[in-house]
Amino acid sequence: MRTTKKGIVLMLILALVTGFLFANGVSETATPAASSTTTLKWALWDISSTTYYEPLIKAYEQAHPNVKIEMLDLGSADFMTMLQTQLSGGDSSIDIVTIKDIPGYNNLVKKNLLMNLNAKIASENVDTSLYGGTTDQISVGGNLYGIPFRSDFWILYYNKALFDKAGVAYPSNDMTLAQYDALARRMTSGVGANKVYGAHYHTWRSDVQLFGILDGKHTIVDGEYSFLKPYYEMILNEQKDGICQNYATLKTSSTHYSGVFYNNSVATMNMGSWFIATLIDKIEKGEADCKDWGIVKYPHPEGTASGTTLGTITSLGVSNASKKKDAAFDFVKFVTGPAGAEIIAKTGTIPAIKNDKVISIISSKKGFPTDKASAEALKVTKTYLEMPLHEKAAEIEVVLNQVHDEIMTNNISIDAGLEKMSTQVQKILNK
């Protein structure tokens, strides 16, 4: 009898101890902070490979000694899913939220997870006219839930050494798609290990589909996609003729676009401006074979002005669940404001505020191409969002990606594919 009692007591103690252990495992150990210090948690991705987080935080903390910014790295691949799961679960420890893409932003707004910034923008005199119209593109019913701090756009990178070797003139800042296609064909040469592809299209749908929206007549959420035909034709023909690498090969081998540019196997590559900072960094570290490169404005369809390109906006917002909204907004205001823009530009990254000073900071950064055309390429005239703000953007994107995959792997004809895209997206739109 005594042993049984002892057993029960022991079990209870064990259960209690286990309980405490688990409880401690999931809860954060609270470190007693000085009562005057406010700690803000910033949800972001890729701390180790992103160069502007540290200087931004350092500058802000220097100006506000009573504020401490902690970074929370949720990883790059599934950042928006991770973030939404955390915030939906009622995590109030995150104060500042980085918004990676428009479908994700739309979801966060729909789910009421972001603070409406309108009142703060008005009371703190934030000048939204500095953002070149990008704030209008992410305004939901006249309300802003995020302020852009990065605004990347697509440009054409090219390998100067390969052009010099082939004796072909560098690409220009005003190229129609037909001229670009001809140039890519001229620059293709060699076989096997010496093969140089004239163009490179990463496996993202944006690489093909978004040429189609540059004329401003269509958007990617229209629900009618026959306008994409000429662009699919151009790129599939290039693929067939060996001008660019095969989509299926790139996809099954998970080839990263940076690798093919570093190892001199592509002469030109259409890609976002986010690659500038990485490229400079890799060359400086001696990790890229391609050392001499340049950029020009994105090629455009006939009749569209040069400098028309695609853009992606990365914004900062404040979590609705945050208990330190005022302090968090102050940090957001700093990062997204002119002072933050200059710090971001110094790392070679394109901030959302693109004034002459910012452009000159980027183009005079060590490692940035010294030719005039490359500096000029940073000046865009019109930017269309890769994915506009739309209630069903995330769902539409699933279909666009799937059919793009089918067309590019020649599993469906262009006409049938675009028809399928239209039917399926219309179904989503009419739901």
Place this chain on the structure above:
Amino acid sequence: MPSRKAQIQKQLVAYSFIAPNFLGFAIFTLVPILFAFALAFLNWDGSNPITWAGLSNFKDLLDDDQFKAALRNTIVYAAGTVPLTLVCSLFLAVILNQGVRGKGFFRTVSFFPYIASLVAVAAVWNMIFNPEKGPVNMGLFKLGFEKVPGWAADKNWAMVTIILFSVWKYMGYYMIIYLAGLQGINAELYEAANLDGTNAWQRFRYVTVPQLRPTTFFVLVMLTIQCFKVYDIVYMLTQAGPGTATLVLVYDIYNKAFISWNLGSASAVAMVLFILVLAVTLLQFQGEKKMQ
């Protein structure tokens, strides 16, 4: 006769032993499963208030191209993978149960794909089966095949690629189970069969196969459930492509839940999957009973 108090105390001790495990199961498995069942009849995006949906989540599935493709592909995948894995693992087990030289080595080699990291082996597999530069297609080309398969990049071959990969990955594990089954067969049965003048095939057909029936049944049930739940292999090899050629139910659940944030619809698909697995398993149990 122990007193009532002593009996209760004894039961309490027993429950206290079960409690830690059961609590974990209840919190992390049972409650979420029950919640998912309820969600199938509700509309929820994870944050906004939950609203009643009735059967509309299920009705929508009837007109949902993604779901229809996923259901078809999952059935094709299971129908291809289960029998092939079963036959291959049994064959391997029978061979490696004989006095072959180096059988320890071959058993390890066969088991290796099961324990190797999926991410790494899927990457290697994709390189080997690369349609343009992969050694498999190069070999086929050298052998005189003019039209070589596009493997993971061809919608007609992508599912075949996934099935082949799954068979290769799973068969080592089920081989071990079959080996255990084979070693449990009474040697006297083979001796008796020998005395009756049977050949190797007859011994396999009339002694080994019937004696292995409980093992085969176990393998069949486990393998079927595993196949219906497939996600990781598809994600690593084809990301459900080309198009929707290898989109499976769990992949569709993920898309609906975490891309479109339509948790009600995702739960409805999960429920369909649950009913499908339950029905197939019940059928298998019934078949087994009949055979007995």
